[in-house]
Amino acid sequence: MQxxxxxxxxxxxxxxxxxxxxxxxxPPAAQAQAADQHDMPARAPRPxxxxxxxxxxxxxxxxxxxxxxxxxxxxFSLFVTAALNEHVSVLAEVVMEGSGANTRVVTDxxxxxxxxxxxxxxxxxxxxxxxxxGYYNAAFHHGSYFEVxxxxxxxxxxxxxxxxxxxxxxxxxxxxxxPGTDSALRYVAEVGNGxxxxxxxxxxxxxxxxxxxxxxxxxxxxxxxxRGAEVGASFxxxxxxxxxxxxxxxxxxxxxxxxxxxxxEIMAEWLRLAHRIPASPRYINRGGYVQASRAFGKxxxxxxxxxLDINPQTPFIGSFGSSRAHLLGVRLDPADWIGLKxxxxxxxxxxxxxxxxxxxxxxxxx
Amino acid sequence: MGTPRLVFIGLLLSAATLAGTVPVVxxxxxIGPALxxxxxxxxxxxxxxxxxxRRIFMLDMQTWPHGRKITVVLRDRGQPERADxxxxxxxxxxxxxxxxxxxxxxxxxxxxxxxxxxxVSGMLxxxxxxxxxxxxxxxxxxxxxxxxxxxxGMLPDDPRYPLRRRARGRGADER
Numbered sequence: 001m002q003x004x005x006x007x008x009x010x011x012x013x014x015x016x017x018x019x020x021x022x023x024x025x026x027p028p029a030a031q032a033q034a035a036d037q038h039d040m041p042a043r044a045p046r047p048x049x050x051x052x053x054x055x056x057x058x059x060x061x062x063x064x065x066x067x068x069x070x071x072x073x074x075x076f077s078l079f080v081t082a083a084l085n086e087h088v089s090v091l092a093e094v095v096m097e098g099s100g101a102n103t104r105v106v107t108d109x110x111x112x113x114x115x116x117x118x119x120x121x122x123x124x125x126x127x128x129x130x131x132x133x134g135y136y137n138a139a140f141h142h143g144s145y146f147e148v149x150x151x152x153x154x155x156x157x158x159x160x161x162x163x164x165x166x167x168x169x170x171x172x173x174x175x176x177x178x179p180g181t182d183s184a185l186r187y188v189a190e191v192g193n194g195x196x197x198x199x200x201x202x203x204x205x206x207x208x209x210x211x212x213x214x215x216x217x218x219x220x221x222x223x224x225x226x227r228g229a230e231v232g233a234s235f236x237x238x239x240x241x242x243x244x245x246x247x248x249x250x251x252x253x254x255x256x257x258x259x260x261x262x263x264x265e266i267m268a269e270w271l272r273l274a275h276r277i278p279a280s281p282r283y284i285n286r287g288g289y290v291q292a293s294r295a296f297g298k299x300x301x302x303x304x305x306x307x308l309d310i311n312p313q314t315p316f317i318g319s320f321g322s323s324r325a326h327l328l329g330v331r332l333d334p335a336d337w338i339g340l341k342x343x344x345x346x347x348x349x350x351x352x353x354x355x356x357x358x359x360x361x362x363x364x365x366x
Numbered sequence: 367m368g369t370p371r372l373v374f375i376g377l378l379l380s381a382a383t384l385a386g387t388v389p390v391v392x393x394x395x396x397i398g399p400a401l402x403x404x405x406x407x408x409x410x411x412x413x414x415x416x417x418x419x420r421r422i423f424m425l426d427m428q429t430w431p432h433g434r435k436i437t438v439v440l441r442d443r444g445q446p447e448r449a450d451x452x453x454x455x456x457x458x459x460x461x462x463x464x465x466x467x468x469x470x471x472x473x474x475x476x477x478x479x480x481x482x483x484x485x486v487s488g489m490l491x492x493x494x495x496x497x498x499x500x501x502x503x504x505x506x507x508x509x510x511x512x513x514x515x516x517x518x519g520m521l522p523d524d525p526r527y528p529l530r531r532r533a534r535g536r537g538a539d540e541r
Contacts, residue, residue: 048478050471081477086435089477113474119429125474139473146469182417183427224417262462336461365468 049082054143054365058150062357073098074361077110077142089115095142110142110168120183121176128170132188132218133236134254134269136289137167145365148265148293148300149327150343154308155271155287159195164273164287164310164317165252166195166238169214184223190216194238194250197316210247214238218254228261240316242277248315249276263295265302275314283314293331300331310350321350329359339363400505400522401454401529404490404512406497409434413516416528422500423455425467425476430498438480439492439501448482450531451502504531 056074076096083089093111098104113127132138136156140147157163171192178185194214218234236252256269270288286309293302304327312318329343345357403419405411410432414422421427428436441448449460456463470476481499483489486507493499494511505522508514520527 050478052468052472079472081471081474083477091474091477111474115474117428117435119433120427129474141472143472146472183421224421262458262465336464 047082047084049080052079052143052365053077054079054145054363056144056361056363058362059360060357062355064355074144074363075142079143087117089117091115093142119176121179123175125173125175126171128168129173129190129192131166131169131192131216131236132173132175132190133165133216133234133252134271135220135230135232135256135258135267136269137165138188143365144361145337145339145363148302148331148341149291149304149329150341150359150361153269153287153289153291153304153306154323154325155269155289155306162320164285164308164320165271166192166214166236169193169195171213182224184221186220186222188216188218188220188234190214192216194240197240210239210241212239212247226259228259228264230256230258230260232256242315246278250274265291265293267291273317275316277315281313283311283318285310285314285317291327298333300333301329302331303328312350323350324348337365398531400527401451401502401531402505402508402522403500403502403515403517403529404493404508405500405515406493407511407513408497409513411515413519416518419517420456423452423480425470425479428476434498437496437499439483439489439496439499440480441489442482442484454529454531455502 054075054077058072058074059070060072061069076098078094078096079092080094081089081091091111091113092109095108095110097106097108109128111128111130113125113129115123115125117123130137130141134156136153140152144150152158156165156167158167159165169190169192171190173188173190173192175188176186177183178187192214193208194212196209214236215238216234216236218232220230220232222230233253233255235254236250238250239247240250241247251274252271253274254269254271256267258268259266268288268290271286273285273287275283275285287307289304289306291302291304293300304325306323306325306327308321308323310317310320310322312321325345325347327343327345329341331339331341333339339362341359341361341363343359343361345359347355347357349355403414409430411430418427422436423438425438430436440451443460452458452460452463456466458466467476467479471479481492483492483501486503489501489503490507490509490512493501500515514521517528522529
C-alpha cells in the first residue's frame with residue numbers, strides 16, 4: 001500500500017474545499033429559510049423527503065450447457081432525496097441485491113450526496129456519486145426501470161460486475177448551465193479519490209490509495225431547437241498506484257450524441273481508455289455502444305450494438321476481456337411504472353467465444 | 367374456417383390499439399380559454415419566452431434570474447387542467463411528464479417535484495403566498511393578487527397568444 005509522501009497539504013486542501021462547501025451552504029440557506037417563510041406555505045417545517053424504490057425480476061437462458069436457464073432477482077434500489085432548505089438537498093441510493101435461493105441480501109451505498117444549489121449555473125455536491133464520464137453513467141443509475149434494454153452497455157458495467165471504468169467515486173463535484181447559453185451548454189467538473197484497482201482490507205476501504213486525486217471535466221450541448229438532442233464530451237484522469245512501481249497514468253476520453261424523447265431514443269457513445277506506466281508502452285483500449293428504440297404506444301422495440309476492445313497487456317483491466325454484442329428486444333409498458341423487457345443477445349466474448357442468450361426482465365418503480 | 371380469421375383480425379386490432387396505431391379521436395377540438403401564467407406580485411420577471419416557460423415546467427430551469435428558487439405549481443393529478451397545461455407547456459402527456467420528473471429526480475437534478483393544487487382558488491392563494499411560485503389559471507380567473515406574465519411578449523387577450531386550451535364538451539380531446 002503506497003502512502004502519500006506529503007499527505008498534509010493535500011488533505012488540508014481537500015478539507016478546505018469541503019469546509020468551504022459547507023460554509024457556502026449553511027449561511028445563505030439559513031437566510032433563505034428565514035426569508036422564505038412564506039415561500040412554501042404548504043411545506044412542513046421538517047425536510048420533505050421523497051422515497052422511491054426500483055426493483056426487477058429476471059429470467060435468462062443461454063446456449064451454454066454449464067449455465068442453466070434461471071430466474072433471478074435484480075437489484076432493489078432504494079432512492080431517497082430531501083430538500084433541507086431552498087439551497088441544500090441530500091440524495092441517497094442504497095442498493096440491495098438478494099439471492100432468490102436463500103434471500104441473503106448484500107447492501108451497497110451507491111450514492112450519497114449533499115448538494116448546495118446556488119442557482120442553475122452552480123451546483124456543488126460532496127459525497128459518493130456516479131462519475132460524469134460520458135452520458136450513460138450519469139443518466140442511468142441502479143434502478144433499471146429507465147433503461148430500455150436489459151443491462152448497461154459493457155463499457156459502463158459496474159465495478160463489481162467486471163466494469164472497466166471508475167463508475168462511482170467519492171469526492172466533490174460541480175455542475176450547472178454555462179451562463180449566457182440559455183441552459184443549452186452544461187458543464188461538469190469532479191475531483192475524487194479515483195477507483196481502487198487492488199483489493200484492500202476493511203480498514204482501508206473508502207480511503208484513497210494515494211494522494212493523487214482523479215479529475216473529470218465535461219461539456220454537453222442541448223440545443224433548445226432540437227429538444228431531446230444532446231452532444232457532449234468528457235475527459236477523466238487519475239494516477240493509479242501499482243505496488244512499489246511508479247503510478248500509472250490513467251486517462252479516459254468520452255464523446256457521445258444522444259436523442260431522447262418519450263417516443264424515440266437514439267444513443268451513441270465512444271470511450272478511449274489510456275494507461276501509461278513510466279518506461280512501459282502506452283495501452284489504449286476502446287469501447288462504446290449504439291442503441292436505438294422507438295415506442296409504438298406501449299410497445300417499444302430496441303436494438304443495441306455493444307463493443308469493448310481491451311488489450312490483454314493493459315494493467316488492471318487486461319484480464320477483463322473484449323466483447324461484442326448485438327441486443328435485439330422489445331419493451332412493453334402495460335401500466336405506468338411497470339415495464340416488461342424481452343431481449344435476444346448474441347455475444348462474442350474473449351472468454352466464451354460466442355453465445356446466444358435470451359433475457360426477460362420485469363422492472364417496476366414505486 | 368371463419369373463426370381463426372376473426373381471432374387473427376381481433377388479435378391484429380388489439381395489437382394495433384395497444385401500439386397506438388389506431389386513431390381514437392379524429393375530430394378537431396374547438397379552441398378554448400387561454401392559459402394565463404401567473405407569478406407572485408413581487409417577481410420582477412414580466413415576460414417569458416415559450417422556451418423558458420417549457421424549461422421551467424420541465425424543471426430544467428429552477429431559479430429565477432434574480433436568484434430565487436422557482437416553485438412550479440400544477441393542478442392535482444387526474445384533473446383535466448393538469449393534463450391540458452402539461453400538454454400545452456411541455457408537449458407531453460401527463461404520464462410522460464411524471465416519468466420525466468422522476469427521471470430528473472433520480473439523476474439528482476430535482477429534489478422535490480412540482481406542487482399539486484386542488485382548485486383555482488388554491489392555485490391563486492399559493493402563488494399569492496409564495497414569492498418563487500409559478501402557476502396557471504384560465505385567463506378569466508386571474509385576480510389582482512397575482513402577477514400575469516406575458517408569453518413571447520403577448521398577454522392572453524392577444525389572438526396570437528400561444529397557450530390556448532381546447533374547449534371541453536362533445537368531441538373535445540379529453541386525454
